[in-house]
Amino acid sequence: MFQEGDKYYAVKGLDKTIIEETGVTQLEKYENFHALKLEFGSELKGTEVFCFTYGPTAGGLTESIGFDVYTYGERILRVIPKPLYKNRNIKISGLNVSDALLRFERYNAVFSSSYSIAFLRCAERIVGLDVEQDVQLLRIVMLELERISHHLYVLGRLSEAASQNVATANLFALRETVLRLISKHFGHRYFFGINGLAAISRDVDVGGLGNEIKSLSREFMVLWDMLSESRIFVDRLQTTCIAKQPWMVGPALRAAGHNHDTRESDHSLPYKDVYFEVQTHGDGDSLGRAIVRANELLESAQIIQQITDKLKLVKKRRIILDASCDGGAICRLESPSGDLLILIKLSGGKLSNIYLRSPSKANLLGFVNGISSNVFTDFHFAWESFGFWVSELGDIL
Amino acid sequence: MKNWFVYGIKKGVVTTKYPSGKAEDVAAWSTKPVRVSGGQVDCPTSAICGGDVNMAKCICCGRCSDSFAPNDVVELAEVRMNNSSFKRSFHIYILDAGSCGACNLEVQALGNPLYDLNRLGIFFTNTPRHADALLVVGVVADAMRDVLVETYEAIPEPKLVFAVGSCASSGTLFGLSVTKVLKTDIIVPGCPPNPYTILDALIRAKGGVK
Numbered sequence: 001m002f003q004e005g006d007k008y009y010a011v012k013g014l015d016k017t018i019i020e021e022t023g024v025t026q027l028e029k030y031e032n033f034h035a036l037k038l039e040f041g042s043e044l045k046g047t048e049v050f051c052f053t054y055g056p057t058a059g060g061l062t063e064s065i066g067f068d069v070y071t072y073g074e075r076i077l078r079v080i081p082k083p084l085y086k087n088r089n090i091k092i093s094g095l096n097v098s099d100a101l102l103r104f105e106r107y108n109a110v111f112s113s114s115y116s117i118a119f120l121r122c123a124e125r126i127v128g129l130d131v132e133q134d135v136q137l138l139r140i141v142m143l144e145l146e147r148i149s150h151h152l153y154v155l156g157r158l159s160e161a162a163s164q165n166v167a168t169a170n171l172f173a174l175r176e177t178v179l180r181l182i183s184k185h186f187g188h189r190y191f192f193g194i195n196g197l198a199a200i201s202r203d204v205d206v207g208g209l210g211n212e213i214k215s216l217s218r219e220f221m222v223l224w225d226m227l228s229e230s231r232i233f234v235d236r237l238q239t240t241c242i243a244k245q246p247w248m249v250g251p252a253l254r255a256a257g258h259n260h261d262t263r264e265s266d267h268s269l270p271y272k273d274v275y276f277e278v279q280t281h282g283d284g285d286s287l288g289r290a291i292v293r294a295n296e297l298l299e300s301a302q303i304i305q306q307i308t309d310k311l312k313l314v315k316k317r318r319i320i321l322d323a324s325c326d327g328g329a330i331c332r333l334e335s336p337s338g339d340l341l342i343l344i345k346l347s348g349g350k351l352s353n354i355y356l357r358s359p360s361k362a363n364l365l366g367f368v369n370g371i372s373s374n375v376f377t378d379f380h381f382a383w384e385s386f387g388f389w390v391s392e393l394g395d396i397l
Numbered sequence: 398m399k400n401w402f403v404y405g406i407k408k409g410v411v412t413t414k415y416p417s418g419k420a421e422d423v424a425a426w427s428t429k430p431v432r433v434s435g436g437q438v439d440c441p442t443s444a445i446c447g448g449d450v451n452m453a454k455c456i457c458c459g460r461c462s463d464s465f466a467p468n469d470v471v472e473l474a475e476v477r478m479n480n481s482s483f484k485r486s487f488h489i490y491i492l493d494a495g496s497c498g499a500c501n502l503e504v505q506a507l508g509n510p511l512y513d514l515n516r517l518g519i520f521f522t523n524t525p526r527h528a529d530a531l532l533v534v535g536v537v538a539d540a541m542r543d544v545l546v547e548t549y550e551a552i553p554e555p556k557l558v559f560a561v562g563s564c565a566s567s568g569t570l571f572g573l574s575v576t577k578v579l580k581t582d583i584i585v586p587g588c589p590p591n592p593y594t595i596l597d598a599l600i601r602a603k604g605g606v607k
Contacts, residue, residue, distance in 0.1 A: 056540075056541070056544055057492050057493070057544055057548060058523070059490075059521070059522065059523020059524060060523065062493070062498075062501050062502070062505065063493050063496070063498060063501060064492070064493045064494070064495075064541060064544070084540065085538065085540045085541055085544065086493060086494065086495040086496070086535065086538045086540070086541055087495075087538055087539075087540065088495050088535075088536060088538055088571050088572060090571065099441060102441055102456065102458055102570060103570060103571075106456075106497040106499075106570070106571070106588075107497065108497060108498055109497040109498045109499030109502075109589070110498045110499070110502065112497075112499075153502070166401040166404070166405055167401070169509065169510045170404075170408070170510075172506070172508070172509035172510070173411060173509050173510045173511055175509070176506060176509050176511045176512075179424075179506075180422040180424075183422065183423075183424030183425070183427075184422065187424065187425045187426045187459070188424055188425075188426040188427070188457060188459075189424045189427070189499075189503075189589075189591075190499050190589070192426070192456070192457055192458060192459070192588065193426060193457060193458045193459030193460070193462075194459075201459055201460075201462070202459060202462060222404070223404075226399060226401065226404065229399065389498055391496065391497050391498045
């Protein structure tokens with residue numbers, strides 16, 4: 001669901017392509033209505049039930065977030081996340097496209113190219129700009145590199161939580177190799193400053209990248225085969241935090257057996273020009289989410305190879321936005337953790353209205369529902385398997 | 398091959414020789430841009446003053462790339478105070494006060510085998526009570542201000558405070574810098590800083606290599 005002025009819209013269907021105008025009363029009937037507003041229920045009372053707080057700052061958490069954990073002992077009865085400790089209240093209204101782009105890149109740096117490309121696609125639609133094919137293909141390369149880097153990070157965190165230290169070291173070393181490849185070809189490890197309106201801001205040579213990624217994916221396959229045979233790793237993830245709700249997005253949705261990937265259903269980028277298979281799993285547990293990520297990583301490597309077989313040097317170009325443009329547009333894009341949705345309105349070349357639904361926001365209730373009845377030591381497997389980023393739960397104003 | 402030991406041996410040593418050797422594969426746009434030609438630059442954070450770039454304000458957006466080029470030097474940190482009593486064992490507590498996630502990951506990356514900060518006697522700790530230094534990433538979000546101060550107070554003396562990244566150092570586009578809340582001993586600029594830049598700052602803060 002999203003709000004535009006005083007009107008409310010519901011986004012429906014498994015491929016989330018049906019957008020209907022509705023009212024608050026109708027929206028309240030949806031299970032995830034309050035979760036999308038980051039409201040997760042009230043305190044739990046009962047015989048010997050008590051609550052303890054985990055976070056907002058703790059060694060096991062990459063980012064600052066608080067959790068109220070209700071329990072009567074080892075078993076988790078309810079978790080209420082408090083995700084707004086590090087809310088930066090990023091103000092974008094009133095800015096022009098290039099200044100807003102700097103904020104979108106840094107909203108969640110781990111998905112920087114996803115956010116910047118989704119935002120730019122909105123602006124390009126409003127202005128009616130055609131994006132040249134080489135820039136569009138380069139955008140796909142960026143998104144898939146981001147996916148590989150992120151999936152390696154998530155798998156590394158899961159492996160670390162299962163005390164698989166050799167696997168963890170090697171997965172993080174592989175991730176570092178990906179970041180170095182990104183910096184070698186794009187000049188920045190998180191794609192800051194690369195994307196522009198229907199353009200890129202510096203020359204990018206992706207020659208050789210296909211072979212570099214091919215050798216990396218081979219190394220990953222050996223590692224993943226060994227890790228999947230570790231009973232310790234598998235036992236810790238299997239049946240942990242089962243979540244199968246159809247309103248989730250990304251690997252979490254696909255791990256629940258739903259065959260949906262925004263790369264197939266949305267045509268913002270020419271994914272139809274490359275071959276890839278949507279990866280699914282049926283169990284909806286932490287292991288299922290890890291398997292989907294591992295398989296997607298290999299698919300992403302193949303997509304990059306297909307593109308870099310044809311694409312070599314993409315020359316920089318700059319397009320300045322006409323200051324008088326007006327209109328609104330919506331864009332959805334498959335980030336590493338799933339479908340993100342951005343809606344913007346421009347008025348006189350400045351942003352007047354923004355709505356953003358991040359994959360972390362879409363999936364957080366899945367975690368909250370799934371973690372109930374698990375035990376404390378399952379917590380990190382559950383949390384990391386969703387690939388959550390707290391920064392993208394914050395407000396964009 | 399199903400043996401982790403054999404896998405590790407075959408892989409060999411991947412760890413950098415830095416600081417005795419050169420920093421490898423540094424991301425160009427994490428280092429300081431220097432002027433290479435004339436022309437007006439519209440810097441979104443006013444980091445450019447005359448011919449020089451104030452790296453604490455620089456967000457590595459590359460908008461100056463027509464007139465400036467990065468110099469590939471990773472030793473960017475400003476170390477205002479060091480403490481050689483941490484030379485052999487230096488424990489760091491990381492606090493995210495309101496970051497985009499990039500600085501968090503670049504600090505964490507120091508634990509991977511390519512950097513392996515443990516070889517230099519530097520360790521991450523999970524509680525401020527065991528820490529010698531507080532390493533803050535991100536701007537200070539409103540709800541994190543008290544958390545930041547409480548965490549600082551929980552660290553025993555002597556202690557050092559790092560502001561890692563341009564947000565923590567100057568606030569950039571997003572808000573309040575940590576330097577406005579706590580007395581900061583080490584400024585590590587960059588958006589995000591390269592892991593080598595953070596490593597160099599940690600080494601200098603503890604008075605060099607053991």
